[in-house]
Amino acid sequence: QVQLQESGPGLVKPSETLSLTCGVSGFSISSNYYWAWIRQSPERGLEWIGSVHHSGYTSYNPSFKSRVTVSIDTSRSHFSLTLTSVAAADTAVYYCVRTMQSAAFDMWGQGTLVTVSS
C-alpha cells in the first residue's frame, strides 16, 4: 500500500536550516499527484507549507516567503523540504502528504516532530 515516511533531524538550532525528506513507497512518485509538506503546532494549527509535482512545478505558502524550497527526486522516489532561518515558531510536527488533483490531502506520513532550540 502507499506509504510516506518523513526523515530528518528532530532538533534544529535557531537561524539554521531545517531539512526533511519524505520517502514514498507502494506508489509511483511520478504519477499525476502533487506532493506536499504540511506542519502542525498547537499555536498555529495545520499549515500548508508547499507542494511539488514530478514535472518540477512548485507552489508555496506566501507566509513562508523565500525561506522554503520543496524539491523532488523521482529516481529515488522521495521529495524534500528545506526551510531556512528557522525560529522557535517553526517548532512543529511536519507531515509529508500526497495531494489529489482535487486538492485533497489523501495520504499522510506519520509526521515528525522538529524542535527549534539552541
Next chain:
Amino acid sequence: QSALTQPPSASGSPGQSISISCTGTSRDIGTYNYVSWYQQHPGKAPKLIIYEVYKRPSGVPDRFSASKSGNTASLTVFGLQAEDEADYYCTSYATTHYVFGTGTKVTVL
C-alpha cells in the same frame, strides 16, 4: 491568508447528529469546490474523510456528510459513535495555495 473559521468544540451523545461549520471567503470556499475535511485522533496524522465538498473516500462511513453554501462549508456526522471523538479540520484550495480551518474538537458524551 487567514485560516478558515470553525467552532472550537462540538458534542453529542451516541446516536445523535452534530454539524460543524467552516467559514471562509469568496477567495476560497466561495469560489472553489475543493473543500475537504479531515479527522484526527490524538497522536495520529489527519485522515481524509470528505473531498470535493461532499465526496467520501472509499472506506469512510456514510454517516459523514458534507455540503457547501456560499462561503461556508459544513460537515455533519449522523449517528455519532464513540470512535468519532476526534479533532476535525476543513481545508479549501485558494488559488495556488491551501488554507486550513481552525479545527473543531468533537466530544461524544
